[in-house]
Amino acid sequence: MDIPLADLKVQYTTIKREVDDAIQSVIDETAFVKGRYVKAFEESFAKKNGVNHCVGVANGTDAIYISLRALGIGKGDEVITTAFSWISTAETIQQTGASPVFVDIHPDTYNIDVSKIEERITLKTKAILPVHLYGQPADMAPIVDICERYDLKLIEDSAQAHFAEYNGQMVGNLGDAATFSFYPGKNLGAYGDGGAVVTNDDKLAETVRRIANHGALGKHDHEIGGVNSRLDGIQAAVLSVKLKYIDQWNDDRLKNAKIYNEALSGIGDIETPGIHPAVKHIFHVYTIRTSRRDPLCDFLSENGISTGIHYPVAMPFLPPFKELGYTSEKLPVASDYQNRILSLPMYPELTEDQIQHVCDLIKTFFRKR
Ligand SMILES: *Cc1c(COP(=O)(O)O)cnc(C)c1O
Numbered sequence: 001m002d003i004p005l006a007d008l009k010v011q012y013t014t015i016k017r018e019v020d021d022a023i024q025s026v027i028d029e030t031a032f033v034k035g036r037y038v039k040a041f042e043e044s045f046a047k048k049n050g051v052n053h054c055v056g057v058a059n060g061t062d063a064i065y066i067s068l069r070a071l072g073i074g075k076g077d078e079v080i081t082t083a084f085s086w087i088s089t090a091e092t093i094q095q096t097g098a099s100p101v102f103v104d105i106h107p108d109t110y111n112i113d114v115s116k117i118e119e120r121i122t123l124k125t126k127a128i129l130p131v132h133l134y135g136q137p138a139d140m141a142p143i144v145d146i147c148e149r150y151d152l153k154l155i156e157d158s159a160q161a162h163f164a165e166y167n168g169q170m171v172g173n174l175g176d177a178a179t180f181s182f183y184p185g186k187n188l189g190a191y192g193d194g195g196a197v198v199t200n201d202d203k204l205a206e207t208v209r210r211i212a213n214h215g216a217l218g219k220h221d222h223e224i225g226g227v228n229s230r231l232d233g234i235q236a237a238v239l240s241v242k243l244k245y246i247d248q249w250n251d252d253r254l255k256n257a258k259i260y261n262e263a264l265s266g267i268g269d270i271e272t273p274g275i276h277p278a279v280k281h282i283f284h285v286y287t288i289r290t291s292r293r294d295p296l297c298d299f300l301s302e303n304g305i306s307t308g309i310h311y312p313v314a315m316p317f318l319p320p321f322k323e324l325g326y327t328s329e330k331l332p333v334a335s336d337y338q339n340r341i342l343s344l345p346m347y348p349e350l351t352e353d354q355i356q357h358v359c360d361l362i363k364t365f366f367r368k369r
Contacts, residue, residue, distance in 0.1 A: 001354065002304035003305050003306065003345045003350075003358060005345050005346070006185050007347050007349060007350075008184055008185065011347070011348065014349070015245065019191075019238055019242075022237035023237060023238065025037075026237045027234075032232060033230055033232055033233065034233075035233050037233040038232070038236040040240055041231070041236035041237075041240045042054040042196070044240060045239070045243065046198060048243065049163070049178075050173055051172055051198045051199060051200050052200045052201075052202070052205070053200070053205035054197070055197045055208045056196050056230065057194075057195045057197060057208075057231060058193060058194070058231065059181060059183065059193040059229070060179060060180060060181020060183060060186075061088040061091065061092060062227065063180060063181070063196060063197045064092040064157060065092040066197060067155050067179055068155065070197075070204055070207040070208045071127060071155070071204070073098050074096050075096075076124060077096075077126040078098060078100075078124040078126065079098050079099070079100055079101065079125075079127045079128070080103060080120055080129070081128070081130070081131070082103060082105055082111060082133070083102040083103060083105060083315055083316050083331045083334040084105045084110060084314050085131040085133060088157075089157050089315065090316075094320065098126070099124075099324070101125070102315065102326055102331065103116050104333045105133075105333050106139070107333050108274050108276075109133075110134060111130065111131065111132070111138040111139065112138055114138075114139045117143070121146075125152060126152060127152055127154065128147055128152055128155075129157060130143055130154075131156075131157040134160060134273070134284055134286075135160050135161050135164055135187065135253070135281055135282035135283045135284035136273075136276070136281040136282075137161060137166035137171050137281075140166050140174045141167065144174060144175070153175075154174070156175045156177075156179070159180060159181035159186060159195075160181075160186065160187070160284035160285070161282060162180060162250070163247065163250060163280075164280050165280035176201060176204065177199040177201070177204060178197070178198050178199070180195060180197075180198070181194075182194030182196070182231075182235065182239055187249065187250060187282055188239065188243065189242070191235065191238045192234070192235055194239065195231070196231065210223065210224060210226060211224065211227060211229075212226065212228075212229045212230060213226060213229075213230060214227070214228060250280075250282040252348035253347070253348055254275075254280075254282065254283055256286070256355060257273065257286050257346070258275075259352060259355050259356075260272065260286055260359065261273070264359055264362065267362060267363055267366055268365075269290050269292070270288050273286065273288070283346055284346075285346055286345075287341050287343045287344075288342055289342075290342065291340060293339065293341065293342050296342060300361060305344075305345065307344060307345075308343040309343065311338065314334040314335060314337075314338050316334075317335070317338075
């Protein structure tokens with residue numbers, strides 16, 4: 001039985017008619033850029049997140065870059081973020097001219113260790129950019145408190161956490177702005193690239209919209225320098241269809257994670273992901289830890305099971321950030337975890353039999369040693 005890490009095709013088959021019709025309507029109306037499909041999606045995404053504004057942009061990376069710029073972050077500033085994320089999180093800080101300041105992750109959650117933030121604040125610090133990694137919200141209450149005490153901006157990188165919750169509040173409501181990615185493999189994925197910024201701040205929403213559209217709200221009204229970063233009509237139409245199913249899909253991921261956790265408990269030296277009682281984790285990826293990561297990965301691959309590593313190298317150790325001089329002594333958890341993590345197949349349509357099959361293979365692997 002071959003099992004992929006994620007399966008976008010199986011999901012498409014369940015909504016094919018609706019998606020095909022939606023795409024055809026955009027083409028019939030030539031509503032390719034901007035237009036009513038984008039507007040309708042922005043409205044429903046904002047409403048479902050419980051926020052006042054949503055601005056669609058070209059991808060989740062631009063969503064972060066544009067938010068940072070709209071909040072006035074630029075040359076000479078510092079932005080505190082987690083050591084462990086997809087490169088976009090730190091890359092966009094550099095794009096603004098600011099410098100990322102990396103904080104190690106908490107060993108239980110993979111998210112920024114809030115107890116290590118304050119010691120990194122300087123006079124140059126302008127913002128904190130936590131990531132809700134793997135679909136689990138960062139520990140936001142202490143972060144909100146720090147931002148208030150030091151007058152810092154707060155941007156949630158929610159690319160992996162659509163509709164995840166923290167203390168009963170949805171992500172996207174906890175800072176000045178939150179950014180989302182609709183990359184096809186994300187929990188809410190388009191059929192191409194897409195992204196969004198959400199905020200409750202009217203002025204900020206307007207600035208984000210301006211920057212994303214060449215600095216203009218209307219035609220030729222270029223007040224500031226901007227970029228060309230818009231959500232397109234076809235992606236918006238697909239996303240509007242998928243928005244109807246996202247809660248069910250997120251619940252199915254959580255259910256699958258619980259089956260994995262139960263089946264993998266006590267096997268070899270495997271550590272399964274904890275599910276904190278105060279959060280709703282939506283399991284964008286399901287990641288275990290083991291000291292035998294590489295041989296386990298090879299064994300699963302030989303048996304038709306695809307796995308992933310999110311991420312093989314912590315951001316501060318990637319070439320674009322090398323000059324900042326981070327060492328593994330400074331970031332002990334992230335540098336240890338990068339060598340031990342392994343993501344197993346995770347998607348809503350994964351069946352219990354498939355999960356059991358993966359777990360049986362893992363048991364076989366550890367029994368052989
Ligand atoms: C996917 C992702 C992004 C970037 O989104 P794109 O749409 O691929 O540009 C940013 N941050 C995190 C944490 C992500 O997982």
